[in-house]
Amino acid sequence: MSRAAKIVLFLLALAMFISSLLLEVDYTHTEILKKMxxxxxxxxxxLFAAKLMGEFFIKFLKQPAVLGELLAGVIIGPFALGSIELPILHSPLFPKYPDFPVSPELYGVATVASIILLFLAGLETDFQQFLKQSLTGTLVGIGGVLGAFVFGNLITVWFGLAPKGFMDPVALFMGTISVATSVGITARVLSEQKQLDSPEGTSILAGAVIDDVLGILILAVVVGMVSAEGVMGGPKEKELKELMDKAVYAHKKHDYVQSAEIHQTLAKEYQNLEKARQRTLQERPKKAQEEHHVDWKQVGLIGYKAFGFWLGITIVGIILAGRISWFLKLFNQGTMMALGLALALLISGLAESVGLAAIIGAYAIGLALSKERISDELEHAFQGLYNCFVPVFFAVMGMLVDIPKMLDTSILTYSIVFTVVAIFVKVLGCGLPSYLTGFNTKGALRIGVGMLPRGEVALIVAGVGLASGVISQSMFGVAVAMTLITTLIAPPVLVKIFDDTPGRYKDMGGKEEKVSSAPGPVLSLDDVEPSLVYPCFHYISIALEEKGYETKMLSHRPDHIYQASKGDITMEIREKSSQILFDFPEESKSEIQDILKEALKRLRADIGQLKPRNIGKEEDGKKEN
Structure with a gap:
């Protein structure tokens, strides 16, 4: 076929394709099919937007992919290009929903992606290092929570947005919003920088667990106080929500008359509801307004469930890790990955049932399995899922940003001050305890900045406040602005401050560790076929462990990196293009060379046992017989 004929055929096919999309036919699709x-x-x-923007940030801006994925979400989200109605769909690609910026179905996919991310973060964590940093993590979590809550509350009072002072529901909610740390974003950056396994990385992850548990407790207290104040919504609010859903549905059906009538009814009902609420507050005795009764017994039970679940599942997971590992090794890589994902989803669902974020359950079970050899195989098996699902999570986080609300001049000053204070107190509140527990100034700064991003939890808390009528749309915009700015600031700063300098003092006396500037010897395996990279790492890891080394895969994204340690000796094995490089101390050169020769000898022997056979000839022979 000639080139001209191919062009004509292509244009005809393209015209048929586009016309078939634009042609309106009245199909009787069910609601679930439309949603799917x-x-x-x-x-x-x-996926197109997030991956391409992520690659752009990595290759051209030399920044983490997470920034590009977040920005892609902002651009294509319901508050930007996603709100434009498309003729083909007869609706916007990302329509706004009454209670949340994105659909429950899409947010569900993002939640699964966050579970995968934190499960892998747990698998990549050095368990022994995590235990060493547990005290620091606890102090980091407590310091960050207390500082963020108190100052977030006080700033709201100072700007006159909370008439009743520190205990005003608005101030309480804004303080709670500033608490939550989005460990998923930090974990992604640390993983890309190969620092997830560092003392700072494990301290951040440990602190994030404490941060999440304390955040749940604070939210429980705040909701209890607000409920006692009589501000939270009741049956009437549920009726109004149903009316709002009907209005949205009517608008989608292009029944603008019914939509307008419902909106008029909603406006009147909201006015009546606000008048009734104000009347109730005025008639209530002054003493009753100032007293906030909290069911401390209920709060205590919530705290027990949160701590009990996390400690319980982690300890049980550690005890059963060997048996779980043995069971998973009975299957091929695909089945092993599916069963590992099922386990992570199960524990995450159970975590949600006791009031913890699902990602904490995923991290806990990943951490429990991290001390087993199966962790490296699971990381390798999950690589494809990671590359497809995790960018969706960060893009959806970007979609939650309401740009017009951020630019509301009536509250812009408060938004700026609230965000600056939220940054300062989080870094200081988490960095100071780190400094007091053995980290130097740079190490403490790394931990403080690592705990800085707010994310899905902060937005969910803000949504609760907005839906209950406690905070206004403008205050919700402040929460979104703070979440976006802290999320965008942290990744590039983390990349900048995570250099080769140490983050800890050698001892509490204040003497800093000294790192020799002279590089150790480097051995390399050259011209390694891509399909042999993982087997090479596997055999080398086995040989090292037989000599008493503890091995751990630090990352398989974008290249494989292993760390091996024995006593004071630490070496790194990493993939670079078609090479496998070995960095180790001078005194270990002879031993490492012997280990490498033994590993390659075994690999060649096992490959040599694979004997090809000509099936066609065998079948011909059988026919002749």
Whole structure:
């Protein structure tokens, strides 16, 4: 076929394709089919935008992919390009929803992605290092929570947005919003920088666990106080929500008359509800308004459930890790990955049932398995899922940003001050305890900045306040602005401050560790076929462990990196293009060379046992017989 004929054929086929999309036919699709149609198209657009923007940030801006994925979400989200109505869909690609910026289906996919991310973060964590940093992590979590809550509350009072002072529901909610740390974003950056296994990385992850548990307790107290104040929504609010849903549905059906009538009814009902609430507050005795009764017994039970679940599942997971590992090794890589994901989803769902974030359950079970050899195989098996799902999570986080609300001049000053204070107190509140427990100034700064990003939890808390009528749309915009800015600031700063300098003091006396500037010897395996990279690492790891080394995969994204340690000796094995490089101390050169020769000898022997056979000839021979 000639080139001209191919062009004509292509144009005809393209015209048929576009016309078939634009042609309106009245199909009798059920609601669930319509939702699934939108979901698959949304996921396709998100993956295209997030991955391409992430690659742009990595290759051209030399920044973490997470920044590009977040920005891609902002650009294509419901508050930007996603709100434009498309003729093909007869609706926007990412329509706004009454209670949340994105659909429950899309947010569900993002939640699964966050579970995968934190499960892998747990698998990549050095368990022994995590135990060493548990005290620091606890102090980091407590310091960050207390500082963020108190100052977030006080700033709101200082700007006159909380008439009743520190215990005003608005101030309490804004303080709670500033507490939560988005460990998923930090974990992604640490993983890309090969620092997830460092003392600072394990301290951040340990601190994030404490941060999440304390955040749940504070939210429970705040909700209890607000409920006692009589501000939280009741049956009437549920009726109004149903009316709002009907209005949105009518608008989608292009029944603008019914939509307008419902909105008029909503406006009147909200006015009546606000008048009734104000009347109730005025008639209530002054003493009753100032007293806030908290069911401390209930708060105590919530705290027990949160701490009890996390400690319980981690300890049980550690005890059963060997048996779980043995069970997973009975299957091929695909089944092993599926069963590992099922375990992470199960524990995450149980975590949600006791009031913890699902990602904490995923991290706990990943941490329990991290001390077993199966952790490296699971990380390798999950690589494809990671590359597809995790960018969706960060893009959806970007979609939650309401840009017009951020630019509301009436509250812009408060938004700026609230964000600056939220940054300062989080870094100081988490960095100071780190400094007091053996980290130097740079190490403490790394931990403080690592705990800085707010994310999905902060937005969910803000949504609770907005839905209950405690905070306004403008205050919700402040929460979104703070979340976005802290999330965008942390990754590039983390990349900048995580250099080769140590983050800890050698002892509490204040003497800093000294790192020799002279590089150790480097051995390399050259021209390694990509398909042999993982087997090479596997055999080398086995040989090292037989000589008493403890091995751990630090990362398989984008290249494999292993760390091996024995006593004071630490070496790094990493992939670079078609090479496998070995960095180790001078005194270990002879031993490492012997280990490497033994590993390669075993690999060649096992490959040599694979004897090809000509099936066609064998079958011909059988026929002749």
């Amino acid at each position: 149609k939108m979901l698959v198209i949304q996921l396709a657009v998100i």
